[in-house]
Amino acid sequence: MKIYNTLTGRKEEFVPLIPNKVKIYACGVTVYDHCHIGHARSAIVFDVIRRYMRYKGFDVKYVRNFTDIDDKIINRAKQEGITWDAVAKKYTAEYYKDMDRLGVGRADVEPKATEHIEEIIGIIKGLIEKGYAYEVDSSVYFSVAKFPGYGKLSKRDMEEMTAGARVEVDERKKNPLDFALWKKSKEGEPSWESPWGLGRPGWHIECSAMSIKHLGESFDIHGGGADLLFPHHENEIAQSEAFTGRPFARYWVHNGFITIDKEKMSKSLGNFFTIKEVLDKFDPEVVRFFLLSTHYRSPVEFSDEQLREAESSIDRYYSTIVRINDFFEKEDSGKEEFSNAGEIFEGLLLSFQEKFKEAMDDDFNTALALGHIFELIREANRFLDNKPSGSKDRELLLKTKELLRETGIILNIFGRTPYEWYLSLMKIRKIGLSEKDIPEKIRERQAARQRKDWHTADAIRKELEEKGIILEDKKDRTDWKVKVG
RNA sequence: GGCGGCGUACCCAAGUGGCUAAGGGAGAGGUCUGCAAAACCUUUAUGCAGCGGUUCAAAUCCGCUCGCCGCCUCCA
Known part of the structure; x- marks a missing residue:
């Protein structure tokens, strides 16, 4: 070191x-x-x-x-x-x-x-x-x-x-x-x-x-x-x-x-x-992330714009965790071997921890360490796009979550669930909706979608978006998140 | 005046001698989607303030120039 x-x-x-x-x-x-x-x-x-x-x-x-x-x-x-x-x-x-x-x-x-x-x-x-x-x-x-x-x-x-x-x-x-x-x-x-x-x-x-x-x-x-x-x-x-x-x-x-x-x-x-x-x-995690995204010896120019960018970065992390969690809800196909994408991803996963340590060993280069974290996040997303399914693939994604948490603990970021992150953003953004209002709106919209009433469905989406809530339609349900950036 | 540091894409930011110059944000185009969102792909630095030098090889070393900042007073 x-x-x-x-x-x-x-x-x-x-x-x-x-x-x-x-x-x-x-x-x-x-x-x-x-x-x-x-x-x-x-x-x-x-x-x-x-x-x-x-x-x-x-x-x-x-x-x-x-x-x-x-x-x-x-x-x-x-x-x-x-x-x-x-x-x-x-x-x-x-x-x-x-x-x-x-x-x-x-x-x-x-x-x-x-x-x-x-x-x-x-x-x-x-x-x-x-x-x-x-x-x-x-x-x-x-x-x-x-x-x-x-x-x-x-x-x-x-x-x-x-x-x-x-x-x-x-x-x-x-x-x-x-x-x-x-x-x-x-x-x-x-x-x-x-x-x-x-x-x-x-x-x-x-x-x-x-x-x-x-x-x-x-x-x-x-x-x-x-x-x-x-x-x-x-x-x-x-x-x-x-x-x-x-x-x-x-x-x-x-x-x-x-x-x-x-x-x-x-x-x-x-x-x-x-x-x-x-x-x-801003959420405390945003401030922490922002300060760690520059090397500790360099000056940091402070601005709301930079903090907003940090917020977007953190949101990218939590969005990926949501994707991984969604994946675990699906049934294991039982396939024992890796998918093609799995092999490539495994290689990256194995080198990640070393790269992280190498960065931190070099005069606590947290900025570089964060770069490696986001590289892993991109690769994890890419892997998820390739429709992983078997138990080996599951292991990889479980390992991904573990590694992200482990490195996150060192920087003391990424410690919450995506839900906690969104709730915190709701408070800070002073979004005038409760956690109960949103599912209610989502149910209303789902009903509209079922009868293919796209006009009503889009109106609800728009209404929520104006308040800062983004809806994400998935196979079997609709999730919400707070708009960042 | 003395000492120290910085200048990398539209913005932020790693990289300090050798594979195609990380990563994030923003923009543009695309894939996916009822529409979106997210994600992914492509794209935005033949070039790292400028000039000169050392070297087979420099953003990276040396010199000069320009610009910015810090410490020399309490200060994280």
């Missing part, structure tokens, strides 16, 4: 520190507001990485943190007129609501910064003792100049950074690039006791404390959005390696941004959509 490592700038063969075990730390969110679709991307990417690692047989320990104390939370509390911890609690709950809907699983450990104050203080003390940090006026800073590898992740030269620094120069810092490990708290702000007086942790130190505590001093994969690369991850490396004297994370994995009109989606530009807004218009 190959993973692109930001630290080395190339794809590398993945070798875990401990055979068969993978330890992953992904930077979570600061719980001060609703999550936008960019947060969803990061969460989904690492959810898939974790699922695939598990599928490969690794014993995975996945840690994803919550930053529950920070300036933004404090400001938000003032705005909303509630306490800072109430803000954290509220938006943690909202986060879970969003992630549950998107099919993002819980991490094995979900630590919070405020639950690791003791560990944080321990590391800061250690850094001061080792000469990597200094106290100024009850705050503690990390001395970047003392750490020789500073800049190795973001490929930055310290001198250049200092020269072009846009950072406000804090006179108390020895070097403008030094960053706060511990911040003295102002009157009325949340604070914790420390050897340097009342204060709270800086942003970067919590991730070092939590990852070291839950995964050890060295672990396999550390990830997050590409915007965390600098300074967050760079600082994490500096303080962690300075403290432990050992290499920190081995593989650094960063997901790309979501853009709108080619520009990065961000709070400050105001060009963002919250997960909730998007899920009002």
Whole structure:
């Protein structure tokens, strides 16, 4: 398995520190507001990485943190007129609501910064003792100049950074690039006791404390959005390696941004959509599929049009499942041998799983993996067109369904029945018909068709179509589905 | 200014040295159908921003040019 490592700038063969075990730390969110679709991307990417690692047989320990104390939370509390911890609690709950809907699983450990104050203080003390940090006026800073590898992740030269620094120069810092490990708290702000007086942790130190505590001093994969690369991850490396004297994370994995009109989606530009807004218009599976249909490191341009295309793709999957299910309703002809088409299809089926794994093994290429899935879907449809019948043919189609489900589980898509999919679409599309109205209309139309009253039959079809319901006439019955696209 | 990335059909998107450049969406034509829908078939890139170079061989490597974006400040 190959993973692109930001630290080395190339794809590398993945070798875990401990055979068969993978330890992953992904930077979570600061719980001060609703999550936008960019947060969803990061969460989904690492959810898939974790699922695939598990599928490969690794014993995975996945840690994803919550930053529950920070300036933004404090400001938000003032705005909303509630306490800072109430803000954290509220938006943690909202986060879970969003992630549950998107099919993002819980991490094995979900630590919070405020639950690791003791560990944080321990590391800061250690850094001061080792000469990597200094106290100024009850705050503690990390001395970047003392750490020789500073800049190795973001490929930055310290001198250049200092020269072009846009950072406000804090006179108390020895070097403008030094960053706060511990911040003295102002009157009325949340604070914790420390050897340097009342204060709270800086942003970067919590991730070092939590990852070291839950995964050890060295672990396999550390990830997050590409915007965390600098300074967050760079600082994490500096303080962690300075403290432990050992290499920190081995593989650094960063997901790309979501853009709108080619520009990065961000709070400050105001060009963002919250997960909730998007899920009002699209099924969660559509969002997930859409985000996985581009490689995780590439930017994704977000638009309703693209989501609609994703919806059509998923519908193609469910339509095929309906066809396969219809096939199983038919009687087994008892024929023992393959049909001609069966032999061809079997070959493709046998190679599918390998191709899927090959794609995922190559730096989690979900876009290519989805391509293989749709190739299988096309071949399955082609096979079905060739009127399969015998028990061997049945086995093939059963295997097809199994493989699609198995690969679907890894991406956490294609997990529902077609009926559930259509019901969900009905809700989202706000189609003003109940599941009972439709069969009623279908019965009416069937009666008309029987007396060859095509005019009435077509009128009913048209009436339903205008409401977004498509009727499909089959040999012995009429099925319905929701119009997509 | 420094560092990094991107530019593949009408749209989205894989592919980073070698079979006919995946897959999805959209359009056109066809098969099937009472009519449809779905599905399938055919079709839409002798070409991968442009120019030059390396090579038996390049979308893929190198150089230059053009265009777009990101990071360098909180940010997934």
